[in-house]
Amino acid sequence: MYKNITIPQNGNEIKLENGNLIVPHNPIIPYIEGDGIGVDVTPTMITVVNAAVDKAYNQDRKIHWMEVYAGEKATQVYDSETWLPDETLAAFKQYKVGIKGPLTTPVGGGMRSLNVALRQVLDLFVCQRPVQWFTGVPSPVKKPQEVDMVIFRENSEDIYAGIEYKAGTEKAEKLIDFLINEMGVNNIRFRENCGIGIKPVSKEGTQRLVKKAIQYAIDNDRESVTLVHKGNIMKYTEGAFKEWGYEIAKEAFGAVTLDGGPWCKLINPKTGKDIIIKDVIADAMLQQILLRPAEYSVIATLNLNGDYLSDALAAQVGGIGIAPGANISEEIAIFEATHGTAPKYAGLNKVNPGSVILSAEMMLRHMGWYEAADLLLKGMSGAIKAKTVTYDFERLMDGATLVTCSEFGDCIVDHM
Ligand SMILES: NC(=O)C1=CN([C@@H]2O[C@H](COP(=O)(O)OP(=O)(O)OC[C@H]3O[C@@H](n4cnc5c(N)ncnc54)[C@H](OP(=O)(O)O)[C@@H]3O)[C@@H](O)[C@H]2O)C=CC1
Ligand SMILES: O=C(O)CCC(=O)C(=O)O
Numbered sequence: 001m002y003k004n005i006t007i008p009q010n011g012n013e014i015k016l017e018n019g020n021l022i023v024p025h026n027p028i029i030p031y032i033e034g035d036g037i038g039v040d041v042t043p044t045m046i047t048v049v050n051a052a053v054d055k056a057y058n059q060d061r062k063i064h065w066m067e068v069y070a071g072e073k074a075t076q077v078y079d080s081e082t083w084l085p086d087e088t089l090a091a092f093k094q095y096k097v098g099i100k101g102p103l104t105t106p107v108g109g110g111m112r113s114l115n116v117a118l119r120q121v122l123d124l125f126v127c128q129r130p131v132q133w134f135t136g137v138p139s140p141v142k143k144p145q146e147v148d149m150v151i152f153r154e155n156s157e158d159i160y161a162g163i164e165y166k167a168g169t170e171k172a173e174k175l176i177d178f179l180i181n182e183m184g185v186n187n188i189r190f191r192e193n194c195g196i197g198i199k200p201v202s203k204e205g206t207q208r209l210v211k212k213a214i215q216y217a218i219d220n221d222r223e224s225v226t227l228v229h230k231g232n233i234m235k236y237t238e239g240a241f242k243e244w245g246y247e248i249a250k251e252a253f254g255a256v257t258l259d260g261g262p263w264c265k266l267i268n269p270k271t272g273k274d275i276i277i278k279d280v281i282a283d284a285m286l287q288q289i290l291l292r293p294a295e296y297s298v299i300a301t302l303n304l305n306g307d308y309l310s311d312a313l314a315a316q317v318g319g320i321g322i323a324p325g326a327n328i329s330e331e332i333a334i335f336e337a338t339h340g341t342a343p344k345y346a347g348l349n350k351v352n353p354g355s356v357i358l359s360a361e362m363m364l365r366h367m368g369w370y371e372a373a374d375l376l377l378k379g380m381s382g383a384i385k386a387k388t389v390t391y392d393f394e395r396l397m398d399g400a401t402l403v404t405c406s407e408f409g410d411c412i413v414d415h416m
């Protein structure tokens with residue numbers, strides 16, 4: 001029984017049977033509104049999704065939205081110390097598919113990031129972020145149509161796991177002492193006033209992520225999977241990610257080494273075509289995506305690289321205002337915008353709701369509701385082609401009409 005979550009009366013649970021989602025025609029979908037611009041983008045997303053579902057299924061299907069709480073709103077509904085209530089986590093576990101707006105990281109001690117905590121506690125180990133250009137979206141690059149990549153970012157490990165100690169604290173001193181005295185470390189340049197962090201990267205964590213990326217390439221007829229790492233410097237973490245990635249491609253998918261390696265290739269069992277598994281060092285990759293984007297398709301990378309890469313790639317196709325994402329485990333999927341809470345725009349009905357709307361499009365596809373997902377995409381493309389856009393696009397487009405966040409949602413519905 002939930003304390004502050006109201007279960008919609010006429011909805012039913014999405015269930016998981018033998019690894020398959022069983023989606024009723026009246027699913028209950030838990031959602032977190034989100035802090036900052038969450039109040040603007042999330043209600044707009046709900047309006048747009050409801051319209052797409054109505055139009056696609058002529059009222060035969062309906063999502064029953066169930067608000068669950070996290071972030072600042074949770075501190076109002078529960079108490080001032082409760083940022084991520086247990087029952088929010090329980091609801092995502094029970095209902096399997098959910099969506100969230102952005103969350104502010106609480107100031108002060110305790111939880112480092114609510115978003116990261118949600119991913120870690122529910123072990124949502126894949127962060128999937130597709131990056132694709134919509135005709136007409138203003139872009140700083142000459143050929144944005146060549147950008148069509150899907151990032152698989154490892155979501156539970158790396159320096160992002162948050163194991164770090166503040167300079168001058170007893171714990172930082174203790175760890176530095178241990179490294180110097182027990183491990184023979186002699187290259188901590190200034191040991192006084194030195195903060196210190198730990199970067200866990202495991203074989204299991206790497207291989208479950210890379211497997212998902214390769215499986216995606218197989219299911220979606222993609223020509224390559226690129227492992228992005230900084231393994232030339234961080235050999236036993238990022239370098240190991242690369243090695244374990246190639247290893248699982250061979251062990252689980254029968255990939256064979258090409259021309260002495262390390263690249264390898266497998267045959268897509270669904271299409272008979274080759275899928276190349278390759279790797280690129282992370283800094284070079286940030287250049288490659290600008291200069292030769294057509295050469296990259298599916299990307300598998302570590303947590304921090306994936307964070308950087310997803311915002312950089314988003315910028316090439318219109319910015320984080322329109323870049324969607326999902327956090328996925330074997331059982332649960334929580335879809336979320338890639339942007340943050342943009343506090344200076346909060347409550348102004350101004351920002352682009354595209355990111356969370358396209359995250360909902362991913363959610364509809366995950367549920368098997370392809371017709372509604374297609375309508376949503378059609379509406380988004382139509383609104384952009386008609387140049388009825390929010391401030392972020394309007395300031396870069398000639399002859400565009402500036403609309404508010406909610407009006408942009410209405411324009412999407414008009415173009416479905
Ligand atoms: N998954 C999550 O919930 C995430 C949460 N965060 C959190 O968000 C807070 C703020 O982070 P910050 O670094 O400022 O990053 P934000 O993504 O919140 O904002 C940075 C800039 O991106 C642009 N932007 C963001 N969202 C939109 C949108 N929907 N439409 C149009 N433009 C947009 C704006 O640019 P401009 O000013 O040019 O208009 C904005 O100033 C922090 O507490 C951070 O921890 C950050 C990232 C992800
Ligand atoms: O949780 C945060 O505050 C930032 C997360 C982030 O930037 C991301 O997931 O892309």
Ligand SMILES: [Mg+2]
Pocket residue numbers: 307308311338
């Ligand atoms: Mg980010």
